[in-house]
Amino acid sequence: MSDRIFLSSPHMGGSERRYVEQAFTDNYIAPVGPHIPAFEQEFEAAIGRGHCVAVASGTAALHLALRLAGVGPGDEVLCSDLTFIASASPILYQGARPIFVDADPATWNMDLEALEAHLAARRRAGRPMPRALMLVHLYGQPCDMDAVGAICAEYGLTLVEDAAESLGALHAGRQTGTFAPTAVFSFNGNKIITCGGGGMFVAQDKDVADKARFLATQARDAAPHYQHSELGYNYRMSNLLAAVGRGQLEVLAARVEAKRALFAGYRERLGAEPWIEFMPEVPTGRANRWLTCAQLGHDAESGYRLREAVRLALEAENIESRPVWKPMHMQPVFADAPFVGSGADETLFARGLCLPSDTKMTEADLDRVCDVVRRTGREQAR
Known part of the structure; x- marks a missing residue:
């Protein structure tokens, strides 16, 4: 392997x-x-x-x-x-x-x-x-x-x-x-x-x-x-x-640049796929891109299925990824806590995946990850 x-x-x-x-x-x-x-x-x-x-x-x-x-x-x-x-x-x-x-x-x-x-x-x-x-x-x-x-x-x-x-x-x-x-x-x-x-x-x-x-x-x-x-x-x-x-x-400065370069590499390789949407960058600042995160699919239901298919396909190839944070109001320990909003972050959680963002990754590693994501995404989108 x-x-x-x-x-x-x-x-x-x-x-x-x-x-x-x-x-x-x-x-x-x-x-x-x-x-x-x-x-x-x-x-x-x-x-x-x-x-x-x-x-x-x-x-x-x-x-x-x-x-x-x-x-x-x-x-x-x-x-x-x-x-x-x-x-x-x-x-x-x-x-x-x-x-x-x-x-x-x-x-x-x-x-x-x-x-x-x-x-x-x-x-x-x-x-x-x-x-x-x-x-x-x-x-x-x-x-x-x-x-x-x-x-x-x-x-x-x-x-x-x-x-x-x-x-x-x-x-x-x-x-x-x-x-x-x-x-x-x-x-x-x-x-x-x-x-x-x-x-x-x-x-x-x-x-x-x-x-x-x-x-x-x-x-x-x-x-x-x-x-x-x-x-x-x-x-x-x-x-x-x-x-x-x-x-x-x-x-630190070199690590930030490496993280941002990884994000750019993902977007260059996968950004044209209609079923993936990368985390935006705010116009008022500059993100460190600690993790490259993306939403998959077009709604919570289809996105969840696609997210899990991609995550499992990556794991089968010995590649680590993970869903984005599960919102706190959905956590059992905070079941009784008040929540303010429409639940938009529930959809972000359902569709969201954190892709490998290790600063030791090579271009070949990035290609390997993107090949699995692309292949799985296209298969699921048929």
Whole structure:
């Protein structure tokens, strides 16, 4: 059987081993060490603004962001519906209640018209506003942050940016994750750069970043003994993971260009097929194309059949693909959560497929994937 083509696997750049060996040489095999502050400072320089705290995961960073936004038991938090569960689960960690907002088919990001209509209706009814807005830059597609900022200002929402998938993506020339008071990035193994795990909490206010760092280290008070005046978490990144992250950060620009080139390659090879429609790019920004995503078929029913036929055909050829995120309001764990919108993201889920977007793919690999997709699509379309 041919070699496995992965959806998006780690791609080392060369310096990671040197940084990790330095950690071994210095014996900083611990959740402390010089690579952690170095990674934080280098990440700050890479994104252009904000104060960074390296943590154990993107989920941990989101939890910290919600806590520092003042979200607590009984509060409501608006959240993108078409996303990974990590965007929503920290809302429950804080005892709050998510309200999921539909996706806009034109961008796949949150439907801002549906969001504003919901908030306007609440205002007219004299209902209190939600505490916060959890906004996701889906698959590296930057949201229109000018419009989002205006909505948050109008209705008094605290914004948290989930930029877990969008490192290297820009809105109006500016890195996502730098528009809100707090934001997060992920370095999971499949992300555009990876530490094998880990995340980054970003705050525009240094005091907020310092508080996040304090909470992430078990909220240990400044005392010679172990003293804790409030509840914290074991959320700090290890020195070894930070060492890997430093090396990965050096090749970020190259990875973004490789992802975008893969997307262009798919569109060149498959874009003329009438049964495939690739995820668009917003006119207000530049996506990092973390994953190349497409809708198959022409409606939810036919699209689902075609999506599954293509996915299974790819797997039979040892090629990894996966459906797009299942909307949160369709997840059993959130069965009772309110949903705002028409259900457009249900169709995106039914038709949507993430194609292999591994930056180690060759032109021959891309041809191999596209041959299977084309053959299967044409057979199903007969």
